Amino acid sequence: MTEHTDVVVVGGGQAGLAAGYHLSRQGLDFVIVDADAAPGGSWQHMWDSLHLFSPADHSSLPGRLMPAQPGETYPGAAHVVDYLADYEKRYNLPVQHGTRVNAVHRDADRLRVEADAGIWRAKAVISATGTWSRPFLPAVPGRPDFAGRQLHTVNYRSPADFAGQRVVVVGGGNSGAQIAADLALDGDVEVKWVTRRPPRFLPDDIDGRALFDVATARRRALDAGRSDTGGVASLGDIVAVPPVRAARNAGLLTVKPMFAHLTATGARWADGSRSDADAIVWCTGFRPALAHLAPLNLRGPRGHIPTDGTRALGEPRLHLLGYGDWTGPASATLIGVGRTARDAVQQIRELLR
The missing domain is CATH 3.50.50.60 (FAD/NAD(P)-binding domain)
Structure with missing residues (x-):
């Protein structure tokens, strides 16, 4: 099976859904390809007691506020899964679950996305696979x-x-x-x-709301050529x-x-x-899950792909979304990814014109 589309989004977690929302609003033809069999992204795999850092009203994707979880100031992971599943259904996003993308290749005027369920030839690709599937273990003696x-x-x-x-x-x-x-x-x-x-x-009164503001202020300072404020890392x-x-x-x-x-x-x-x-x-962190992009030969230092915002410098038809501050301030958070998703989709819209 080979299909043609404007955009393929690789990954159906929070970043992929935010991209899907803006792609739909722009009227573009797209598909979201997700390796998980069910909605919810990495949140469905988290530990039982995990809660967000922020209240529900400050943990929302574009267009749809997360409802509060009864009895909880900070929603639990299961509540986030329910919210993401509802979000996907509410906006009728074309997510193909249980389909893993193995490779993305250049193919003349398109990018060829090879998955275990077939091939898509797309004018642009948004990679939103996150880091959860690539845990890091240090080389400790013994x-x-x-x-x-x-x-x-x-x-x-x-x-x-x-x-x-x-x-x-x-x-x-x-x-x-x-x-x-x-x-x-x-x-x-x-x-x-x-x-x-x-x-x-961090001080006890600091939660995700303040962290998002700090991360955003740091990015604006850097973009304006001002000195680095240190961002969230300066707080703790x-x-x-x-x-x-x-x-x-x-x-x-x-x-x-x-x-x-x-x-x-x-x-x-x-x-x-x-x-x-x-x-x-x-509890030693993660690395970006980018193996599917290896055929494009874009890797830079520390395994990151050099970007201008979310756009890959070596392949303007590729955008990376939700991997952390190097692809947008607070873009690995629910509230932070919406802004970078909007900007990425706008750039793709201009490219397709």
Whole structure:
């Protein structure tokens, strides 16, 4: 099967849906191709206790406010999945679920998008695959020797999976803090939280609303040639959402520096101290999932594709959406991706003219 269309959007999570909304408003012919069998993007794979950093009214895609979740200031992941599924249905977005894109090639005046369900020849492509499918594990000495269970953030679900166990949580970002707090508050898990540098908590009154404003102000300053404000990183690394705050205030979030080596039974530090463990949860981040774009040979430093906004410098028919600040300020967030999606679609509209 080979089909022709104006635009193929690769990925049907929040970034892909935001792109679909603006493509529909521009009257363009498009399809959204998504590897997941059901709506909801990566949110359907998150751990049970995860909540947004922001209230529902500040966590919305373009055109449709997220409804509040009863009894919750910060909506949970399942509520976000329901919102995204409703959004896809409400705007009748043409999402083809359960279809994985394997490669994008240049093909004369089109881009050829090869998927396991067929081929599309498109005038433009928006890549919105995010990072969740590409977890990063650091090359720590002795990691293959550890005899216990090792899992990444993507595999974590709930403390019930670790009842009565000794768990080391590695990572000083939001995921590490939230999972360490989740386990510590359970009371039936012995937790050690390990970070490369002391964790930096943002002030308790800071949530996603302020972070979005800070990220936007930084991008505007850079675009105007002014000095770098430091953005969100200048404030801290960890949003003190209620469970993290509760665990921290109860003295349950004690932190150790990064261990030097793993052994068969646990971790060993540079000073010779040891700690046995049954499991290690690596909250060590992600890399952009861009393997489908490899045939275009666009990769730059750190695996990123150089862009002007969302447009790939080496291929003007390709836009990258939702991977982080390098593809738009706060573009990896629900509220932030709408603006960059609008700009990307406008550029594609002008290209097609």
